[in-house]
Amino acid sequence: MTEPILIKKANPNDEKVLSIIEELSANLYLRFGSDGKNSFTGWQFNNSNFVFVTAEIKNEIVGCGAIRPIDENTGEVKRMYSKLPRKKIGQTILAFLENQAKNIGYKELVLETRVKNDEAVQFYLKQGYKVIPNYGKYKDRPEAVCFGKSLK
Numbered sequence: 001m002t003e004p005i006l007i008k009k010a011n012p013n014d015e016k017v018l019s020i021i022e023e024l025s026a027n028l029y030l031r032f033g034s035d036g037k038n039s040f041t042g043w044q045f046n047n048s049n050f051v052f053v054t055a056e057i058k059n060e061i062v063g064c065g066a067i068r069p070i071d072e073n074t075g076e077v078k079r080m081y082s083k084l085p086r087k088k089i090g091q092t093i094l095a096f097l098e099n100q101a102k103n104i105g106y107k108e109l110v111l112e113t114r115v116k117n118d119e120a121v122q123f124y125l126k127q128g129y130k131v132i133p134n135y136g137k138y139k140d141r142p143e144a145v146c147f148g149k150s151l152k
Contacts, residue, residue, distance in 0.1 A: 002087065002088070003057045003058060003087075004057070005055050005056070005057055005062075005087070005088065005089055005092045006055070006056045006057070007053050007054070007055055007056075007092060007093060007096040008053060008054050008056065009051060009052065009053055010052055010053060010054045010064075011045060011052065012052045012064075012066070012079075013045075016061065017052075017054055017061065017064070019061070020054060020061045020062075020063065020064045020081065020083070021064060021079065023081070023083060024064065024079060024081035027081070031116075031117070048104065049068070049069045049075075049104050050066070050067070050068045050069070051066060051067050051068075051097065051100045051101075051104075052064070052065075052066040052079070053065055053066070053093060053096060053097065053100075055082070055089050055092060055093050057084075057087075057089075062082065062083050062084050062087075062089055063080075063081055063082040063083060063084075063089040063090065063093055064079055064080075064081050064093070065077065065078070065079060065080040065081070065090075065093040065094065065096075065097050066078040066079045066080075066097070067097050067100060067101050067104075067106075067109065069106075070110060070135075070136070072105070073105075073106060073107040073108060074106060074107070074108045074109070074110060075101045075104065075106040075108075075109050075110075076109070076110050076111060077094070077097060077109055077110070077111035078111070080093065080094065080111075080120075090123055091127065094127055097109075098149075098151060101151055102151050106151060107150065107151055107152060108148055108149065108150055108151060109129075109148065109149050109151060110132065110135060110146060110147065110148045110149075111124065111129070111146065111147050111148075112134070112135075112138045112144050112145070112146045112147075113144070113145060113147070114143055114144065114145070115142075115143055115144065115145045116143070121145060124147045125147075127149070128149055129147035129148065129149045130147060130148060130149065131145060131146070131147060132146050132147060132148040133146065134146045
């Protein structure tokens with residue numbers, strides 16, 4: 001029997017939450033030489049268009065994810081992480097974030113990951129995301145691959 005996954009909105013600066021973010025950053029640094037922290041700046045805590053969530057199993061934080069605005073119609077998925085593979089944590093987080101994005105009024109979600117991050121690339125393709133031209137700061141970065149999904 002699989003344990004239920006509880007998704008909770010959270011403050012990414014909360015002491016309990018920082019450990020999963022640091023685990024994600026360390027994992028990214030080990031695998032790709034960059035921790036991704038510089039892509040998660042300017043968080044607006046009192047802005048409902050910014051959503052950060054944790055996933056918990058048996059009161060243990062086992063994953064996280066976030067969305068933030070790119071513009072009034074587009075949200076960006078950030079800091080997706082699951083510390084336990086093949087438990088549907090990532091799918092559960094992403095489905096929750098997609099519902100939040102629809103409620104906010106976003107028409108589309110976009111995201112970036114590394115071309116080398118084959119697990120993430122395959123995960124997003126399975127969740128219905130399509131490869132899109134690199135956007136924003138990722139435009140001239142060949143190590144980046146960007147994805148988008150219509151929420152209509």
